[in-house]
Structures are given as C-alpha cells and as structure tokens.
Amino acid sequence: MSASTIELLPNHLGGQRHVGTGAGTTLLDPVLGDALVRVDATGLDLPGGFERVRRQGGAALRALTYRERAGLLKAVAQVLQAGRDAYFALSTANSGTVKNDSAVDIDGAIYTIGVYAKLGEALGDARVLADGEFVALAKGGAFGSRHVQVPTRGLALCINAFNFPSWGLWEKAAPALLSGVPVVVKPATATAWLTQRMVQDVIDAGVLPAGALNVVCGSSAGLLDALQPFDGLSFTGSADTAALLRRHPAVAERSVRINIEADSVNSALLMPGATPGSAAFELLVKEVAREMTQKSGQKCTAIRRVLVPEALYGAAAEAIGARLARVTVGNPRNESVRMGALVSRAQFDAVQAGIAQLQGVAETLHDGRGAALVDADPAVAACVAPVLLGSRDPDQHALLHTTEVFGPVATLMPYRDLDHARALVARGEGSLACSLYGEDDDAAADALAATALDLAAVHGRVHVVTPAVAALHTGHGNVMPQSLHGGPGRAGGGEELGGLRALNFHHRRAAVQAAPTVLSRLTPPTPPAA
Numbered sequence: 001m002s003a004s005t006i007e008l009l010p011n012h013l014g015g016q017r018h019v020g021t022g023a024g025t026t027l028l029d030p031v032l033g034d035a036l037v038r039v040d041a042t043g044l045d046l047p048g049g050f051e052r053v054r055r056q057g058g059a060a061l062r063a064l065t066y067r068e069r070a071g072l073l074k075a076v077a078q079v080l081q082a083g084r085d086a087y088f089a090l091s092t093a094n095s096g097t098v099k100n101d102s103a104v105d106i107d108g109a110i111y112t113i114g115v116y117a118k119l120g121e122a123l124g125d126a127r128v129l130a131d132g133e134f135v136a137l138a139k140g141g142a143f144g145s146r147h148v149q150v151p152t153r154g155l156a157l158c159i160n161a162f163n164f165p166s167w168g169l170w171e172k173a174a175p176a177l178l179s180g181v182p183v184v185v186k187p188a189t190a191t192a193w194l195t196q197r198m199v200q201d202v203i204d205a206g207v208l209p210a211g212a213l214n215v216v217c218g219s220s221a222g223l224l225d226a227l228q229p230f231d232g233l234s235f236t237g238s239a240d241t242a243a244l245l246r247r248h249p250a251v252a253e254r255s256v257r258i259n260i261e262a263d264s265v266n267s268a269l270l271m272p273g274a275t276p277g278s279a280a281f282e283l284l285v286k287e288v289a290r291e292m293t294q295k296s297g298q299k300c301t302a303i304r305r306v307l308v309p310e311a312l313y314g315a316a317a318e319a320i321g322a323r324l325a326r327v328t329v330g331n332p333r334n335e336s337v338r339m340g341a342l343v344s345r346a347q348f349d350a351v352q353a354g355i356a357q358l359q360g361v362a363e364t365l366h367d368g369r370g371a372a373l374v375d376a377d378p379a380v381a382a383c384v385a386p387v388l389l390g391s392r393d394p395d396q397h398a399l400l401h402t403t404e405v406f407g408p409v410a411t412l413m414p415y416r417d418l419d420h421a422r423a424l425v426a427r428g429e430g431s432l433a434c435s436l437y438g439e440d441d442d443a444a445a446d447a448l449a450a451t452a453l454d455l456a457a458v459h460g461r462v463h464v465v466t467p468a469v470a471a472l473h474t475g476h477g478n479v480m481p482q483s484l485h486g487g488p489g490r491a492g493g494g495e496e497l498g499g500l501r502a503l504n505f506h507h508r509r510a511a512v513q514a515a516p517t518v519l520s521r522l523t524p525p526t527p528p529a530a
C-alpha cells in the first residue's frame with residue numbers, strides 16, 4: 001500500500017477540523033508490522049488555533065459551575081463507554097496489548113473521568129474555589145485577606161507518552177475540564193490513533209463546548225512557541241524531552257506553568273523478617289511478576305528494582321522466575337497469550353539494548369527470550385519476553401538504580417538491614433512509586449509506617465501490601481485518581497491527580513484584601529476537602 005492511500009487522521013483545534021498537508025507519519029501494528037493510519041500536523045496554524053481554544057473553549061467552560069462541568073465529564077464518559085469495543089480493537093492494533101492491558105488504559109480512563117465527575121458534583125454551583133480562611137490584617141478584623149483559586153484564563157497543553165494513549169489523555173483532561181480550562185492534547189506519535197479517535201468521538205457527540213477539547217497529532221514542532229503566559233504545559237515522557245521543555249522560552253521566559261511526569265526506577269521492598277513462602281514473600285513475588293508483565297512492563301510506575309533480605313535472594317529469584325516462566329508472549333489476538341508487544345520496533349531495540357547494558361553489571365536470573373512467540377514472527381513483532389536480572393552487590397553499580405529499561409525487566413537486589421534497603425531505594429534519585437511487603441501484626445505495622453514515612457520523601461506514592469489487603473489493594477503500579485501521581489527528582493517533580501489537588505494546576509491562587517463584607521461574598525466559606 002502506498003503511503004498516500006493510508007487514512008490520514010484529522011487534527012481538531014479551536015472548533016476546526018484540519019487535515020495535515022504533509023506526507024505524515026505512518027502508525028504501525030507492533031505485532032504484525034501492518035501500516036494502520038497516518039498522522040500529520042503540517043500547515044496547522046497553532047497560534048491562531050490556540051487563541052480560538054482560549055477564547056471559545058475557555059470562555060464557555062468558565063461560564064459553567066463545577067457541578068455543570070462535572071455533568072460534561074459524565075457525558076464524556078458515556079460517549080467513551082459507547083465506543084469501548086472500538087477502542088479495544090484500536091489498542092490491540094496500535095499498541096499490541098492483550099485485553100487486560102488495554103483495559104488498564106481504556107477502563108482506567110473511564111473510571112478516572114467518573115471520579116472527577118463525582119468530585120466536581122460535590123463542589124456544587126461555585127465558579128471559584130476558596131483557599132483557606134479569612135485572616136485579619138487590621139485590629140478587630142475590620143480589614144483582612146482571603147485567598148481564592150480562579151480557573152486560569154489559558155489552555156492546558158497536554159503532551160503524552162506512548163504507553164497510555166487513553167488514560168494519559170483523560171487523567172490530564174478530566175481535572176483540566178472540571179477546572180474550566182480547555183485542553184489541547186498532543187499524543188505520542190507511535191500510538192496516537194486511540195487518543196485521536198476518542199477526542200474525535202467526543203467532539204462529534206457534541207457533548208463539550210466548541211474548542212474545549214482539541215487534538216494535534218504528529219510533530220510537536222511549534223507547539224510550545226504558541227503558548228502564552230497563562231497557559232499550562234502538562235508533560236509525560238522521558239527525562240531528556242522534559243529537560244528540553246524546561247529550557248523552552250515559553251517556560252523559562254513566559255512563565256508557562258509546567259508539570260512533568262518523567263521516568264522513574266521504582267522499587268519493591270520485602271520487609272525484614274520474611275521467610276520463603278511467608279505471606280509477605282508470596283505477595284511480593286506475585287506483584288513483581290505482575291508489574292513486570294502488565295503492559296509488557298511499559299508503565300512509568302512499574303517495579304524495576306526488587307529488594308529482599310539477603311538470605312532470601314535465591315528463593316526470591318526462583319519464585320519470581322517460576323511465575324515469569326508461565327507467561328506466554330506473542331500476538332494479543334491469540335487467547336492463550338498473556339503478554340503482547342512493546343509499542344514499536346524502536347522500543348524493542350531500546351529494551352534489548354537496555355537489558356544488555358544492565359547485564360554488564362548484573363547476572364541473569366530468568367530470561368524468557370529463548371521461548372518461541374505465540375502466533376508472531378520474531379523478525380517483525382516487537383515482543384520481548386520477561387527478563388529478571390540480579391545483583392548481589394547493588395552498592396557497586398549506579399546503573400542498576402538509574403537505568404529505566406521500559407519493558408518487562410527488573411533487577412533483584414539483596415539488602416543487609418532496613419537502613420541499607422532504604423539507602424538503596426533512595427539511589428533511584430526520586431521515583432513515582434515504591435511498594436512495601438510485610439505482615440499485619442502491630443510490630444510489622446510500626447515498621448511499615450516508619451519506612452513509608454521515610455520513603456515518602458523520595459516518592460510520590462508508597463504502596464503498602466500486607467496479607468489483610470492481599471485481595472483488596474489496588475496494585476503497585478496502578479495509578480488511582482484519588483491518590484497523588486508524580487514523584488520528586490528524576491521522576492520529574494510533578495504532581496497529578498490526588499483527587500481535587502489536581503485542580504490546583506489549572507487555577508491561579510490570589511489573595512483578596514478587603515473589608516469582611518466584601519470578602520464574605522467571594523466564595524463559599526470553607527474550602528472543600530481533597
């Protein structure tokens with residue numbers, strides 16, 4: 001098929017549909033290698049389009065109350081629910097994921113929108129948020145100050161990574177829309193199809209004001225140049241791209257607010273006192289195997305480092321390896337396949353290179369790559385089977401703590417005592433998530449709480465798993481909209497989700513100083529709980 005006969009997906013910006021005038025980039029099926037669709041933004045007037053988004057989309061959204069905007073989110077969720085089967089098909093074709101992994105992306109997005117719809121409903125008929133209480137600035141309180149949060153007058157440019165074309169879109173868009181801020185999404189090119197289709201479906205359904213939701217596919221050229229001082233930039237992707245964006249004049253000179261979710265070398269820690277086969281040991285083994293293989297390890301929150309008491313290194317290697325050995329890899333259309341592909345051949349090469357790099361400083365404890373793929377051609381499919389590495393001397397090699405191989409790969413490490421374990425975890429230089437595995441008794445709970453607080457300084461989220469919550473916990477790598485997503489240091493320093501906390505990014509905080517009679521008319525008296 002010649003490139004020009006492959007469907008070219010339109011962009012949608014400021015209430016207008018635009019078809020790129022260039023040759024575009026062809027999106028591929030990462031399992032079969034087939035050409036799917038093309039994306040292109042050549043010829044798109046970004047400054048003009050962004051201005052329409054601010055004027056039309058922004059003004060229309062801000063005219064509504066939080067409750068009314070929550071209603072819009074409910075309507076969006078209904079549109080997506082209706083298109084769910086088509087989205088699963090697109091996900092299989094363009095991301096190479098098995099059904100359960102597609103569900104993490106698609107159903108996870110619909111759930112997140114639903115949570116924000118409920119939170120918005122609870123905010124009621126207000127158009128601004130209170131921030132703290134009245135503070136007297138004059139004797140007797142005849143003059144004072146109150147803080148308010150008002151929706152920003154700009155737009156939210158949301159640039160996403162390739163691994164979550166659906167969830168990545170909506171976990172950013174839902175809080176922005178609820179805040180009254182229009183969204184321009186720029187999906188990662190490799191998997192842009194699902195994002196583009198969802199946005200197009202919502203636009204076609206007419207459930208949002210014109211210009212409230214927009215999609216630009218293809219090259220990122222010019223996007224940041226078109227940003228103005230009151231816009232926000234919400235980025236998810238690699239640390240390298242994040243560094244470029246931080247230096248861009250929009251951010252460095254025009255003070256565009258930026259949130260960065262970057263890569264992260266997350267860890268799982270089996271607490272001291274565990275024995276082979278103990279409940280905590282088994283919970284860790286199960287979660288590590290799940291995290292390594294869910295979405296073929298292409299989750300920013302996935303477990304990359306596994307820390308166990310040194311006496312358990314061998315037993316843990318064996319138990320995790322045994323679980324990984326049961327994972328069938330190949331074409332997600334075959335029902336027997338548990339793990340599909342990486343998103344592209346480029347990622348396949350990057351993951352193979354990353355494994356080779358880590359093998360230079362680590363031993364190989366399990367390598368599934370020798371097994372035949374199910375229904376897939378190894379010369380074409382971007383499928384990599386799980387690899388468990390290990391290092392008996394994790395203090396020696398910085399690479400183990402700083403290299404994120406974005407695939408089904410993790411490294412097992414022994415620790416001497418809890419201080420040593422915490423020091424090893426902290427060598428990740430700031431991560432998105434850490435999980436702890438212990439028992440339920442009081443002494444264990446004391447140690448888990450103390451360790452969680454210690455590690456909270458270097459993580460956005462600490463996830464504690466004990467036998468009492470074995471069947472209830474939400475998973476190390478699952479990002480719940482109620483909890484904060486983001487992490488300090490190398491993880492980008494960003495904050496997303498966390499319930500209503502996500503609205504902070506899309507509001508401007510200001511102090512109003514006046515007589516109490518004026519201040520009492522600004523907002524409801526107390527800020528809503530997060």
Ligand code: NAP
Pocket residue numbers: 159160161162163164186187188189190218219220223236237238239240241242244260261262263264299300404406432486491492
């Ligand atoms: P990437 O290469 O940094 O790309 C991310 C996004 O940035 C893509 O949409 C890309 O567009 C765009 N982009 C690239 N250069 C740009 C520029 N100069 N200006 C504006 N936008 C630009 O990252 P990736 O390879 O897609 O994603 C994998 C990485 O993301 C992993 O390291 C993973 O850990 C991280 N990640 C983090 C999180 C988190 O929440 N912390 C979540 C998911 C993934 P094109 O695709 O068109 O190049």
